[in-house]
Amino acid sequence: MFKKILIANRGEIALRVIRTCKEMGIKTVAVYSKADEESLHVRFADEAVCIGPALSSESYLKIPNIIAAAEITNADAIHPGYGFLSENAKFSKICAEHDIKFIGASPEHIERMGDKASAKRTMIEAGVPTVPGSDGLLKDLADAKKVAKKMGYPVMIKATAGGGGKGMRAIFNEEEMEAQFAGAVQEATASFGNGGMYMEKLILEPRHIEIQVVGDQYGRACHLSERDCSVQRRHQKLTEETPSPFMTPKLRKKMGEAAIKAAEFIGYEGAGTVEFLVDKDANFYFMEMNTRIQVEHPITEEVIDFDLIREQILVAAGEKISGKNYEPQMHSIECRINAEDPYNGFRPSPGRITTLHMPGGHGVRLDTHVYSGYVIPPNYDSMIAKLITTARTREEAINKMKRALDEFVIEGVQTTIPFHRQLMDHPDYISGNYTTKFMEGFEMKPIEN
Numbered sequence: 001m002f003k004k005i006l007i008a009n010r011g012e013i014a015l016r017v018i019r020t021c022k023e024m025g026i027k028t029v030a031v032y033s034k035a036d037e038e039s040l041h042v043r044f045a046d047e048a049v050c051i052g053p054a055l056s057s058e059s060y061l062k063i064p065n066i067i068a069a070a071e072i073t074n075a076d077a078i079h080p081g082y083g084f085l086s087e088n089a090k091f092s093k094i095c096a097e098h099d100i101k102f103i104g105a106s107p108e109h110i111e112r113m114g115d116k117a118s119a120k121r122t123m124i125e126a127g128v129p130t131v132p133g134s135d136g137l138l139k140d141l142a143d144a145k146k147v148a149k150k151m152g153y154p155v156m157i158k159a160t161a162g163g164g165g166k167g168m169r170a171i172f173n174e175e176e177m178e179a180q181f182a183g184a185v186q187e188a189t190a191s192f193g194n195g196g197m198y199m200e201k202l203i204l205e206p207r208h209i210e211i212q213v214v215g216d217q218y219g220r221a222c223h224l225s226e227r228d229c230s231v232q233r234r235h236q237k238l239t240e241e242t243p244s245p246f247m248t249p250k251l252r253k254k255m256g257e258a259a260i261k262a263a264e265f266i267g268y269e270g271a272g273t274v275e276f277l278v279d280k281d282a283n284f285y286f287m288e289m290n291t292r293i294q295v296e297h298p299i300t301e302e303v304i305d306f307d308l309i310r311e312q313i314l315v316a317a318g319e320k321i322s323g324k325n326y327e328p329q330m331h332s333i334e335c336r337i338n339a340e341d342p343y344n345g346f347r348p349s350p351g352r353i354t355t356l357h358m359p360g361g362h363g364v365r366l367d368t369h370v371y372s373g374y375v376i377p378p379n380y381d382s383m384i385a386k387l388i389t390t391a392r393t394r395e396e397a398i399n400k401m402k403r404a405l406d407e408f409v410i411e412g413v414q415t416t417i418p419f420h421r422q423l424m425d426h427p428d429y430i431s432g433n434y435t436t437k438f439m440e441g442f443e444m445k446p447i448e449n
């Protein structure tokens, strides 16, 4: 077992990893930028190394500085968290070259799943349902028009180096294909250095339902049930829940088996998430596979009583997975609390937290790194806390979330707490009858004085 783990991340996920390491008796090393000198993960870790200035490219993304921090503290493993270098194949490779265990996916799997056309080809070979579409990359506009004509509009063209909504366009007829294809290639080349595009049938009003999987070094994988992440704004998840209101035991079994097939086909090691698009007729299609722990992992932990970070560390240290597939025993909802102003286009609102009262009580979990007097730096992601409520039924979990949000006081900055409070009263949310289109129809009610 590892003696010392360096956490190459910041904020709530750095704290999350430090907590499990402490429970496992593993020493921890925090890395931090100048902007994070006063951040809690620095204080909670056994050791801390400043790796550079506020700018992420000079600190949290600076591979030589992180490797140097691991060398001087003699860390034998690195946990990358999510974001930053968590899906950087080069970083995974360099860790291996320095005999430091990367607690994540292999460079090969990161690359294979990071290239969306290659991920899709892999799934087709594995027998996992995928959206009907082009056979690999589109050659040019003429090819795109030919494939779309054969499939029938509407279609979605997607950048193979894109993902998470970047570099994709819905095309409804040939005129739009004429007008948009070249621009899409140009945008993908500019953003990702790779203009490769592929095409899929457009799935109208899909849900985003993802399956958590864990694979070990012996070729085995198990699934830990699903998370519904359909409530998104500009491809940013706002709230997630498990079980999905749309799920049935039959559909869960089919999606779980498909996710395991995907993981075992490539011999996947570590925690991963297989994302599916689900249409109104409960047909599900592979969308993407994330080779990292995800922000929303706590709701899965809550409903199956499982420590996913612990499982990541055990598997990285060569332990076998439990092999049991899990069914949710409770209902859990996560609201992402961002330092953003929902009354002004969710624009960022960094600054000092002057007053803080955190919710608590039975069934309430708050994963956060903020404290009263903490200055939220403007340099990083705006998420400052994850409020999770868990209860026996969805209705009880929603009521508990309303109560917890009403207790949650953050002054000095704007936050998305008022948005989530209104969401919990929205009829389409309460009915569970929502898709990825939900936010297009959502308007904040004005502040009541």
Ligand code: MV4
Pocket: 131, 156, 163, 164, 165, 166, 200, 201, 202, 203, 204, 206, 207, 208, 229, 230, 232, 235, 277, 287, 288, 436
């Ligand atoms: C799609 C789609 C409809 N049809 N593919 C968005 C990001 C990336 N995960 C893939 N996404 C989509 N792919 C086809 N063939 C609709 C989306 C989509 C979406 C998917 C999940 C969650 C939110 C979304 C918001 C807009 C579009």
